[in-house]
Amino acid sequence: MRTILFILLIILVGGATSFAQSCKEGVFLGRLSANQYSADSTANSFGRFGSAYSSTSINNPYSQWGSPYSSTSVANPYATAAPKIIAADGTYLGKLSANPYDPQSVSNPYGKYGSPYSPTSINNPYSQYGSTYSTMSPNNPFATKAPVLCGEK
Numbered sequence: 483m484r485t486i487l488f489i490l491l492i493i494l495v496g497g498a499t500s501f502a503q504s505c506k507e508g509v510f511l512g513r514l515s516a517n518q519y520s521a522d523s524t525a526n527s528f529g530r531f532g533s534a535y536s537s538t539s540i541n542n543p544y545s546q547w548g549s550p551y552s553s554t555s556v557a558n559p560y561a562t563a564a565p566k567i568i569a570a571d572g573t574y575l576g577k578l579s580a581n582p583y584d585p586q587s588v589s590n591p592y593g594k595y596g597s598p599y600s601p602t603s604i605n606n607p608y609s610q611y612g613s614t615y616s617t618m619s620p621n622n623p624f625a626t627k628a629p630v631l632c633g634e635k
Contacts, residue, residue, distance in 0.1 A: 509632065511540060575602055
């Protein structure tokens with residue numbers, strides 16, 4: 483009986499953590515992670531969020547999220563509604579966009595979210611969100627709390 487209760491407790495706690503980091507509004511596009519083996523990683527070329535053939539993948543050049551012509555794409559240098567990056571602790575980390583002029587883009591080296599000196603930038607190798615050693619960084623292939631990508635509906 484104790485074993486069953488223990489297993490249920492682990493399932494409930496594990497479910498609560500993954501639910502807390504999901505997209506409350508919008509479309510869940512996976513975890514921005516360098517882990518190529520994680521099922522929900524954008525780096526997993528065989529997974530739903532990293533495949534070049536999946537409609538929910540940022541790596542599909544024909545999908546809404548990966549096309550160089552879509553306004554919601556990470557690959558469009560003029561995108562206006564790129565997917566948002568949300569850290570495990572709920573911190574907004576900017577938009578995953580190739581647009582170097584958008585102040586919220588991670589590709590803008592002078593913006594808050596693209597600067598290599600900003601504490602909330604995934605491009606800062608010394609911040610908890612950009613370090614290759616942090617559990618919350620997309621740059622750590624062993625990260626356990628990689629940020630999620632949320633696309634607009």
